[in-house]
Amino acid sequence: MIQRTTRRAGMIAAVAAGLLAISYGSDAAAQNFRMMTGPQGGVWVPLGGTLKVMFEKAIPGSTVQTLPGAGIANVKGVQAGKADFGLGNSISTVDAVNGRAPFTEKANNVCQIANLYPQYFQVVVLADAGINSVKDMKGKAIAVQTRGNTAEAISAHILQANGMSYSDIGKVNYMASYNDAAALLQDGHAQVFTLGTTIPASSVMDLASQHDIKLLPVSDAELAAMKKINAGYNKVIVPAGTYPKQDKDVPVIGYSTHFIASCKLPEDQVYAITKAMATHIAEMAAVNKAMAKLTPKEMAEDIGVPLHPGAAKYYKEVGAL
Numbered sequence: 112m113i114q115r116t117t118r119r120a121g122m123i124a125a126v127a128a129g130l131l132a133i134s135y136g137s138d139a140a141a142q143n144f145r146m147m148t149g150p151q152g153g154v155w156v157p158l159g160g161t162l163k164v165m166f167e168k169a170i171p172g173s174t175v176q177t178l179p180g181a182g183i184a185n186v187k188g189v190q191a192g193k194a195d196f197g198l199g200n201s202i203s204t205v206d207a208v209n210g211r212a213p214f215t216e217k218a219n220n221v222c223q224i225a226n227l228y229p230q231y232f233q234v235v236v237l238a239d240a241g242i243n244s245v246k247d248m249k250g251k252a253i254a255v256q257t258r259g260n261t262a263e264a265i266s267a268h269i270l271q272a273n274g275m276s277y278s279d280i281g282k283v284n285y286m287a288s289y290n291d292a293a294a295l296l297q298d299g300h301a302q303v304f305t306l307g308t309t310i311p312a313s314s315v316m317d318l319a320s321q322h323d324i325k326l327l328p329v330s331d332a333e334l335a336a337m338k339k340i341n342a343g344y345n346k347v348i349v350p351a352g353t354y355p356k357q358d359k360d361v362p363v364i365g366y367s368t369h370f371i372a373s374c375k376l377p378e379d380q381v382y383a384i385t386k387a388m389a390t391h392i393a394e395m396a397a398v399n400k401a402m403a404k405l406t407p408k409e410m411a412e413d414i415g416v417p418l419h420p421g422a423a424k425y426y427k428e429v430g431a432l
Contacts (some may be wrong), residue, residue: 187207202366224370224385232269307366388410
């Protein structure tokens with residue numbers, strides 16, 4: 112009788128343990144995260160692939176689906192619940208949090224996880240196009256990204272800073288990727304293309320392998336006008352030698368890439384994701400060397416976007432906050 116009771120108790124315990132395991136496993140398996148990255152030809156796509164692997168290891172049983180996107184589109188996607196997290200640009204995310212154009216309302220479901228690296232807004236022109244300033248782009252054909260891409264918004268801003276708009280341009284081509292934009296210049300269908308990414312950009316290098324190119328510098332007056340549009344703009348330098356035949360440093364508009372998440376994500380999940388990023392910087396730097404010296408303290412810097420409680424918990428643990 113005792114043996115039967117013991118066996119029965121053991122069976123009940125085993126079933127209970129099994130149900131607990133099933134419940135836990137089901138919860139983990141159900142974590143099908145969606146992460147928005149960027150356009151083809153930029154660094155966000157390969158970086159997203161690295162983060163996918165990293166996060167799936169950090170949260171066992173989870174899956175991460177990577178989706179194409181862009182700075183503005185990613186913020187809108189997270190805000191609307193169409194994505195759980197994604198890459199963003201500081202200038203456009205701050206606009207979203209404050210409800211400024213191109214956003215129509217304040218984003219209250221977008222939280223900060225980490226700052227990552229500087230971005231460079233580059234205005235690339237064919238060397239023989241006779242374009243030495245933004246004002247020289249009047250009547251020319253240009254290639255920008257689709258609406259929803261931060262670089263497209265900056266393209267409109269740089270024209271505005273020069274008292275111009277798209278109506279002053281001969282033809283504006285909205286391209287789905289940096290590679291497609293560069294191809295227009297290669298084929299002679301445009302003389303200028305704009306992009307916001309790291310340096311050197313692979314799409315620009317591909318173009319430079321077939322045509323002589325140059326970058327348009329931003330002047331102090333243009334920067335001042337740009338900062339009136341968005342205080343997050345700053346000046347960064349593209350060092351001489353970054354691109355073929357570039358023999359001088361070129362000042363351009365800069366901003367930061369960061370990682371955002373839905374504020375509704377559980378604290379423990381975001382904690383695990385933040386810890387994975389902070390303890391595997393080398394893997395991220397393998398995709399973009401600009402992150403090689405990234406520290407948790409830099410990741411935690413306040414840029415005007417609310418920090419997710421899960422990220423804040425990790426940064427406090429390691430003394431970064």
